[in-house]
Amino acid sequence: MGILGSYRMRLIRKRLRIRAYGKGFQLRPAVDRTAQLQAQDILLFAVLRNDNLRLPHFLQYYRDLGVSHFLLVDNGSTDGSAEYLATQPDVSLWRTMGSYRKARCGVDWLNYIKGRYGHGHWCVTVDADELLVYPFCDTRPLRALTDWLESCSVRAFSAMLLDMYAKAPRDDASYVRGQNPIDTACWFDSGNYTVSHNPLYNNLWIQGGPRARTQFADKPEQAPALNKIPLVKWHRKYAYVSSTHMLLPRGLNLAYGAWDGDKASGVLLHAGLPGATTLADGADQSTAITDGSAGEAQPWCRWSEKYVNWRQLELLGLMSKGNWA
Amino acid sequence: MTFGVVMLVHTAFDRAEQAARHWSAFGCPIVVHVDRCVDRKTRDAFARAVSDLPNLSFSRRYRSEWGTWGIVAATQYAAEQMLARHPEVNHVFLASGACLPLRPVSELAAYLAARPETDFIESVTTADVPWTVGGLQEERFTLRFPFPWKRRRALFDRYVALQRRLxxxxKIPNGIVPHMGSQWWCLTRRTLSAILRDPSRARYDRYFRRVWVPDESYFQTLVRRHAIQLESRSLTLSKFDRRGRPHVFYDDHLPLLRRSECFVARKIWRHSDQLYAAFPIHRPTGQVAREPNPGQIDRALAKAVETQAPINPALHMRSRYLWHSDDTQMTAAPYSVFQGFSDLFENFEAWLTRATEARVHGHLFAPDRAHFTSGQTSSDGALSDSATLRDYNPHAFLQNLIWNTRGQHQCFQFGPADNQSINWQVAKDPNARISVITGAWAIPLFQSADDFGTLRKRAARFQKIESEHLKVLGSSWTKARIRIWTLADFVATPMEPLLTILNDIGSTSPRGLSEVPRMADLDGFGAFLQKLKNEGMHPYLVGDFPVEPMPLEEDDARRERPYLVG
Known part of the structure; x- marks a missing residue:
């Protein structure tokens, strides 16, 4: 990519920043506790919609990893999410009735908030049904990872989205608020992913898994992208391009080993619960698994793997501890 | 007689204070160097926190950026201060704020007291160390490095390139031979003062000022001039990864550190509360202390590094994609591809399964679906048999199949009717063992009841596809192990090639080879080929197949098919 190409990327990034600024006007602060932010804090950003059922576990999971503050956008929830979040001491909440789709699946809103509060922080950007697993996450807090990444002069950490499902759909229905969704949705596909390289943004493009297998078998090119970069040492000039699949400037997308060896990477356990994802905006949360709904093929098969821990995922080649020991 | 500690601190002052208290509790004098970059407020707070420690003093502050002279200057000054102020000190121990004593300080003191003349400093010649940061070895000593590597990388690299070009x-000063080693040492008063009072010190300092990472070479080199008894090892456990960054120890390293019996370890992650609580260990008096044994940690960490270095193609990682290189197209384990065998032999798959321990699939790249072994509709790793999914990225399909079933040799059938888009990648794959019977596609055509005009067209198409494939297999980029027979040659002597392919797979069944596969009935096949020729389609890939059945030797005349006894 020559000077012109790089300049074009710069313009795209500028446009995204401006767009984020514009969409920022849709956000109304509901609970603002950003005065609590400390320079060293690890922050979490997410857009929510009727996720009340899974919020308690979600917040607790990331608190345990060492996230200090949650900066959340509530896109018109009607299930009491906002009221619940207002009672949480480490949550700042914005509300908007704007269109999720027109904000490009919430990316614009989060780009705006991150530009404002995320600068200089390590920022986790996930959905409410995604749980981050990284090397040694059972013994080392997130801060250990970010300290290490920083000592390696690495700014971004990639994680593959791993669709989790239950063995039978009724296991899903029995989810109790506060419970770990992975307790029931503990199965995943271990080895049917395809990887290709996107030369424009230099990111990897991973597809496959149960959704590709059961819902996109006849149109695999449309199967959802599973490559994500959820953890970034944010700078106000950065911008996510689409979901957390890729970023600008492009150097941030090189969160994988392109020249030698692996870079450390993680996995986002993605537990879609059919009961908890009734969305008004139609196909908005295209990421939710719709197993259990009528006519869908069951994702569970005899080759499904049962989730144990991150070491298992590493042995399967779904994540890597890279140089970290 | 005791030993003194020179502490270099630039961050994590709470932990530095904790370490200082461990040293001080035993009565070791401490000289602390605080990096010039640390702001006044932080420094003052630290000074207040340790103001109750009797033997602690601060030394002149230098700007100690990684890889530059500042660290050496700071060490020199602090060491001089230590020697001048504390005449009772016989050994000086260089430590950082991220160092943590693992064993009671008294044990270290006793260890040093028992070796009053010994200098502990890792000191090896450049040829013997594998450190690679920036890829500089000898050149550390023969080029000039005025720019800091961390802050001015581009300038650093360009200046190195310029010097190389020019x-x-x-010139290395007379009287010294460059040595390198861990920055963390423990030297005797005698050696240390000899280095600091060397008449040529000004000259050496001037030289090392422009050497790269002088803190790993200044004392390590000069100690060779003065030491009486030198142990080339560091008392500080400090490990580096393959990029030359120090390994950091976390709570989960606790058992490992405990077993290491090392005196001091670094770097400890500042938030490792468990480690800071557990060390230094309390050892009941009377229990025998052992020699430091960093070997175990070495092995554990080396294992972690090995699996990554430099590239282990047998491992598939989602966080690796070498898009600039062909090597990314590698599979994880050896596998076999058979072309034409299932056409020539009846139930070839079943026979191969019985004869070997391999898993034998049908035509994985068939147009209708992936024919997994024994008719499965999916395979390990939830790999689907859907042709659309497979053809979306056929090579990833193959890579996944081989990776998911690693540990068991995989075989599959291939032919001109299958998806040919993997041909190049398989041919370039050193793990592939490809066996081809050319022209065997004619046998199913011969057995087919279809109209001859259609068969003729199909034969022409298959022949074209197969000859393209053979061109790929014969190219100079091919790395696979390839065996090719024409159908005519194979039919003439089938046993030898069959044994060859079994050997290629390696894992023959423990029961041994008790049967050979049944060959298809080829009566009239020669005439069929002749008919094709008469129609203007020359099936040259079949080889020189006789029109009449081959004249068999007398004793074989009664056996129409090859058969192995025993």
Missing amino acids: GVKR
Whole structure:
């Protein structure tokens, strides 16, 4: 990519920043506790919609990893999410009735908030049904990872989205608020992913898994992208391009080993619960698994793997501890 | 007689204070150097926190950026201060704020007291160390490095390149041979003062000022001039990964550190509360202390590094994609591809399964679906048999199949009717063992009841596809192990090639080879080929197949098919 190409990327990034600024006007602060932010804090950003059922576990999971503050956008929830979040001491909440789709699946809103509060922080950007697993996450807090990444002069950490499902759909229905969704949705596909390289943004493009297998078998090119970069040492000039699949400037997308060896990477356990994802905006949360709904093929098969821990995922080649020991 | 500690601190002052208290509790004098970059407020707070420690003093502050002279200057000054102020000190121990004593300080003191003349400093010649940061070895000593690597990387690299191009070489001062080693040492008063009072010190300092990472070479080199008894090892456990960054220890390293019996370890992650609580260990008096044994940690960490270095193609990682290189197209384990065998032999798959321990699939790249072994509709790793999914990225399909079933040799059938888009990648794959019977596609055509015009067209198409494939297999980029027979040659002597392919797979069944596969009935096949020729389609890939059945030898005349006894 020559000077012109790089300049074009710069313009795209500028446009995204401006767009984020514009969409920022849709956000109304509901609970603002950003005065609590400390320079060293690890922050979490997410857009929510009727996720009340899974919020308690979600917040607790990331608190345990060492996230200090949650900066959340509530896109018109009607299930009491906002009221619940207002009672949480480490949550700042914005509300908007704007269109999720027109904000490009919430990316614009989060780009705006991150530009404002995320600068200089390590920022986790996930959905409410995604749980981050990284090397040694059972013994080392997130801060250990970010300290290490920083000592390696690495700014971004990639994680593959791993669709989790239950063995039978009724296991899903029995989810109790506060419970770990992975307790029931503990199965995943271990080895049917395809990887290709996107030369424009230099990111990897991973597809496959149960959704590709059961819902996109006849149109695999449309199967959802599973490559994500959820953890970034944010700078106000950065911008996510689409979901957390890729970023600008492009150097941030090189969160994988392109020249030698692996870079450390993680996995986002993605537990879609059919009961908890009734969305008004139609196909908005295209990421939710719709197993259990009528006519869908069951994702569970005899080759499904049962989730144990991150070491298992590493042995399967779904994540890597890279140089970290 | 005791030993003194020179502490270099630039961050994590709470932990530095904790370490200082461990040293001080035993009565070790401490000289602390606080990096010039640390702001006044932080420094003052630290000074207040340790103001109750009787033997602690602060030394002149230098700006100690990684890889530059500042660290050496700071060490020199602090060491001088230590020697001048504390005449009772016999050994000086260089430590950082991220160092943590693992064993009681008294044990270290006793260890040093028992070896009053010994200097503990890792000191090896450049040829013997594998450190690679920036890829500089000898050149550390022969080029000039005025720019800091961390802050001014581009300038650093360009200046190195420029010097290389101009062929600049610094002269190493007389009387020294460059040595390198861990920055963390423990030297005797005698050796240390000899280094600091060396009449040529000004000259050496001037030289090392422009050497890269002098803190790993200044004392390590000069100690060779003065030491009486030198142990080339560091008392501080400090490990580096393959990029030359120090390994950091976390709570989960606790058992490992405990077993290491090392005196001091670094770097400890500042938030490792468990480690800071557990060390230094309390050892009941009377229990025998052992020699430091960092070997175990070495092995554990080396294992972690090995699996990554430099590239282990047998491992598939989602966080690796070498898009600039062909090597990314590698599979994880050896596998076999058979072309034409299932056409020539009846139930070839079943026979191969019985004869070997391999898993034998049908035509994985068939147009209708992936024919997994024994008719499965999916395979390990939830790999689907859907042709659309497979053809979306056929090579990833193959890579996944081989990776998911690693540990068991995989075989599959291939032919001109299958998806040919993997041909190049398989041919370039050193793990592939490809066996081809050319022209065997004619046998199913011969057995087919279809109209001859259609068969003729199909034969022409298959022949074209197969000859393209053979061109790929014969190219100079091919790395696979390839065996090719024409159908005519194979039919003439089938046993030898069959044994060859079994050997290629390696894992023959423990029961041994008790049967050979049944060959298809080829009566009239020669005439069929002749008919094709008469129609203007020359099936040359079949080889020189006789029109009449081959004249068999007398004793074989009654056996129409090859058969192995025993």
